[in-house]
Amino acid sequence: xxxxxxxxxxxxxxxxxxxxxxxxxxxxxxxxxxxxxxxxxxxxxxxxxxxxxxxxxxxxxxxxxxxxxxxxxxxxxxxxxxxxxxxxxxxxxxxxxxxxxxxxxxxxxxxxxxxxxxxxxxxxxxxxxxxxxxxxxxxxxxxxxxxxxxxxxxxxxxxxxxxxxxxxxxxxxxxxxxxxxxxxxxxxxxxxxxxxxxxxxxxxxxxxxxxxxxxxxxxxxxxxxxxxxxxxxxxxxxxxxxxxxxxxxxxxxxxxxxxxxxxxxxxxxxxxxxxxxxxxxxxxxxxxxxxxxxxxxxxxxxxxxxxxxxxxxxxxxxxxxxxxxxxxxxxxxxxxxxxxxxxxxxxxxxxxxxxxxxxxxxxxxxxxxxxxxxxxxxxxxxxxxxxxxxxxxxxxxxxxxxxxxxxxxxxxxxxxxxxxxxxxxxxxxxxxxxxxxxxxxxxxxxxxxxxxxxxxxxxxxxxxxxxxxxxxxxxxxxxxxxxxxxxxxxxxxxxxxxxxxxxxxxxxxxxxxxxxxxxxxxxxxxxxxxxxxxxxxxxxxxxxxxxxxxxxxxxxxxxxxxxxxxxxxxxxxxxx
Numbered sequence: 246x247x248x249x250x251x252x253x254x255x256x257x258x259x260x261x262x263x264x265x266x267x268x269x270x271x272x273x274x275x276x277x278x279x280x281x282x283x284x285x286x287x288x289x290x291x292x293x294x295x296x297x298x299x300x301x302x303x304x305x306x307x308x309x310x311x312x313x314x315x316x317x318x319x320x321x322x323x324x325x326x327x328x329x330x331x332x333x334x335x336x337x338x339x340x341x342x343x344x345x346x347x348x349x350x351x352x353x354x355x356x357x358x359x360x361x362x363x364x365x366x367x368x369x370x371x372x373x374x375x376x377x378x379x380x381x382x383x384x385x386x387x388x389x390x391x392x393x394x395x396x397x398x399x400x401x402x403x404x405x406x407x408x409x410x411x412x413x414x415x416x417x418x419x420x421x422x423x424x425x426x427x428x429x430x431x432x433x434x435x436x437x438x439x440x441x442x443x444x445x446x447x448x449x450x451x452x453x454x455x456x457x458x459x460x461x462x463x464x465x466x467x468x469x470x471x472x473x474x475x476x477x478x479x480x481x482x483x484x485x486x487x488x489x490x491x492x493x494x495x496x497x498x499x500x501x502x503x504x505x506x507x508x509x510x511x512x513x514x515x516x517x518x519x520x521x522x523x524x525x526x527x528x529x530x531x532x533x534x535x536x537x538x539x540x541x542x543x544x545x546x547x548x549x550x551x552x553x554x555x556x557x558x559x560x561x562x563x564x565x566x567x568x569x570x571x572x573x574x575x576x577x578x579x580x581x582x583x584x585x586x587x588x589x590x591x592x593x594x595x596x597x598x599x600x601x602x603x604x605x606x607x608x609x610x611x612x613x614x615x616x617x618x619x620x621x622x623x624x625x626x627x628x629x630x631x632x633x634x635x636x637x638x639x640x641x642x643x644x645x646x647x648x649x650x651x652x653x654x655x656x657x658x659x660x661x662x663x664x665x666x667x668x669x670x671x672x673x674x675x676x677x678x679x680x681x682x683x684x685x686x687x688x689x690x691x692x693x694x695x696x697x698x699x700x701x702x703x704x705x706x707x708x709x710x711x712x713x714x715x716x717x718x719x720x721x722x723x724x725x726x727x728x729x730x731x732x733x734x735x736x737x738x739x740x741x742x743x744x745x746x747x748x749x750x751x752x753x754x755x756x757x758x759x760x761x762x763x764x765x766x767x768x769x770x771x772x773x774x775x776x777x778x779x780x781x782x783x784x785x786x787x788x789x790x791x792x793x794x795x796x797x798x799x800x801x802x803x804x805x806x807x808x809x810x811x812x813x814x815x816x817x818x819x820x821x
Contacts, residue, residue, distance in 0.1 A: 246772045247621070247775070247779040249557050250620055250621055250623060250624060250779075252565075252593065252620050253564065254623075256590075259296075259297070259300065260280075260297040261276060261300055261304050267305050267307070267308035267336075268308060268332070268336070270336060270339055273301075273339070273343070274343065276301055277301060277343040277344075277346070278343070280294065280297060280301065280347060280350075281343070281346045281350050284354075286356070287356060288356045288359045290356070291351075291354055291356045291357065292360065295351070295364075295367075295627065296626060298347050299628030299629070300590075302344070302628055303589035303590040303592075304590050305340055306589040306590070307589045307591065309332055309333075310586050310587065310588055312329040312332050313586065314572070314586055315328065316328070316394070317401075318572055318579060318597070319576075319578050320398050320401035320402065320578050320579065320580050321577070321578035322578070326398070329394070330394065333390045333391065334391070337387060337390065338384065338386065338387050341378075341386070342380070342383065348371050348374055348375050348378075349375060352371060352372065352375055363783070366782075366783065366784070367630070369481065373476060373481075376476075377465055379461075379464045379465050382461045382465065385457050385460055385461050386461065388457050389454060389461070392453055392454050392457065393741075396450060396736060396739040397736075397740070399443055399447065399450070400580065400736070401579060401580045401581065402578065403439050403440065403443070404439075404577065405417065405439050407431075407432065413577060413579075413581075413599075414581070415581055416601075417433075418525065418600075419533060419536070419603065420432030421433050421436075421522055421525045421526070422525050422526050422532075423526065423532075424526065424527070424531065426514075426516070426522070426523070426526075429522040429523070429525075429526055430522045432522070433522035437521075437724070437727045440730070440733060440734060441726060441727065444730045447730075447733045447739075448730075451738070452701075454742075455694075455697065458474075458742065459694075459697045461473065462474075469694055469695055469697065470697065471485065471690075471691060471694040471695055471743065474694070474742055474743040478743060478744070481785070481786070485691065488687060488691065488746055488799070489691075490799045490800050490801075491687075491746065491749060491750070491804075492684045492687065492715075493801070494799065494804035494805070495683070495715065495749065496681075496714060497801055497804075497805075498801065498804050498805050499675060499680040499681055500681050500716075502815075503675040503676050503679070503681050503716070503718065504717055504718055505812075506675055506676065507519055507676065507718030509528070509820075510528045511523075511718075513529060513820060514528050518722075520719065521719055521724065521727070524676060524677045528820050529820055529821055531665075533602075533603055534603065534657065534665060534666060534669075535657065536602045536605070537605065543573070544573075546655055546656040547562070547610060547613065547656060548562045549655040549656070550610070550649045550652045550656055551617075551645075551649065553651075553655060554645070554648045554652065554771060555771055557775075558613070558617050558645075561616070561617055562613060562616075565593075565594065570594060570596065570616075571596045572596070572598065573596075573609070575599060580597075581599055581600070581736070582599060582600065582736060583596075583597060583598045583599065583611070584597050585615035585619070587631075589631070592620075592623035592631065593619070593620075594615065594616035594619040596612045596613070596615075596616055598612065606656055607646060607669075607673065610646050611645065613642075613645055614641040614642035614643070614644060614646070615638060615641055615642045617641065617645070618633065618642075618778045619631070621775065621778035622778065622779060622780070622781030622782075625781045625783065629782065630781045630782045630783040631781050631782070632781060632782050633780070633789060634782060635747040636747045636751055636754075636786055636797075637751070637754070638751075639747050639748055639750070639752075639755075640754040640755055640758070640789075640790070641778055642751075643748070643751050643752050643755035644754070644755040644758045644774055644793070646670060647755055647758070647759035647762075650667055650670055650759070651767075665820075667818050668818045668819070671811065671814060672815075674756075674811060675811075676716075680749060681716050682715070682716070683745060683748050683749040684749060685711055685712055685714070685715045685716065686732070686745040687745050687746040688711050688714070688715075689708055689711045690738060690745065692711065693738075694742070694743075705729040705730070708731070709728060709729060712731065750799075753795075753803065753804065753807055754790050756807045756810070756811065757794065757795035758773075758774055758793055758794055758795055760810055761773075761794050773793055774793050776792060777789055777794075
């Protein structure tokens, strides 16, 4: 296992002046132009140039991250919104131009091929980035970012009045878990109707995003936005065909298992059919798992669970608490969802959370995995290697969810609650937003961008058909409109297109790590997991999986044993 990492260690600037402001373009341009004008005359000089360029990029990235965090923390604050938009409008496109100049200077440098093997993966990424760059796409990318921000704003302001009090849609989740089916239906319907009130705005927003993205792809010489997105996301190790094999494997292996779990839920609930408001309730009609009245209580218990997996993880989480690197409180105007954002210059992680109360624990464990990944790789000298491909970044987070599973008793002191939390964690791999849903969203996005001229009605039909392919257990009678627009709640389709199969690929990696821990050697599984985190992005994706004790594959031969093992573990963790 690698040596423990000190999150308090600072990395003083060597190139960017201490008093420089990343919000001022003149300062960025002066520093970047000085770098671009260099002509390193040796491999060592080129390495130093790359380190200085990384320092500059990290400085700018952290400024953007801070403004994004501030904006999502309070989407109804016009000053925060303006500061974020000013950065993406005025700094973002100019920095992309300047960054491209630096990339070109690197590609043209005669000493590039003499760099140590350490740089080979980096070299491939820069060549790819240079090949995708088009000047005419810069204003389009600004427009895309502005439109994506409008999705956050729309969702962040959605509230309903229920039982005499205003609730965000995230807060309604507690009522969707109520043992009383009528209460669940009422809360679900209220939230759904509120989403549907903005369906035309969301449909129009997506159409505008689609148009911009198709233009970006065509400007870069691609026949479809999907092909462009795969290159832009640096998917060097798999393509659309592997995605289709993944869809087929999920349909063959995980969907039947989800059907089985759904039938058990239906039987225990004693209902004729499962309805959309039946998925979050406990099948034995017990009240929801205890919520945490004080944020500190939730943090204390999750910290204890992290420490049980590996003491170093507990120490790193304690550090984040002490440094104010967490925002978990719910409030009106706060963007929905959860994320971990890296403050690239300080090399610190930040966790943002605004999910349903029932999802607090699992989401915090998930984002904690991302945070420990960022800390584990913070000693990497090359900025590009301090983050991993998204498919492996999600192994870090999903792996942490499963590695903490044996220690849920530190979060839920009552043994019955801990057993129930484990069952809910395992259920979550299947439904409502588990493997079948992941395949649904990914397959739908393939359809969206390989049929760029589709009409809204064709889109609704394609969505419903794709949903029905992977999810067969819900009765939507009387709520056909809600189903037709159900994808509106999935922010990835609006904000980060083609970022979703990563969760499925990573879930397969996480399951392999978990099964090693539960059925072979827990200490060895955690050690390999921690070692893989320390690699950051310094290895190709298949090698990162291998370092963690997993295998990167998309076929049914790989998927089937994982689904079978999950079914066996579910049988060991009955609802009662």
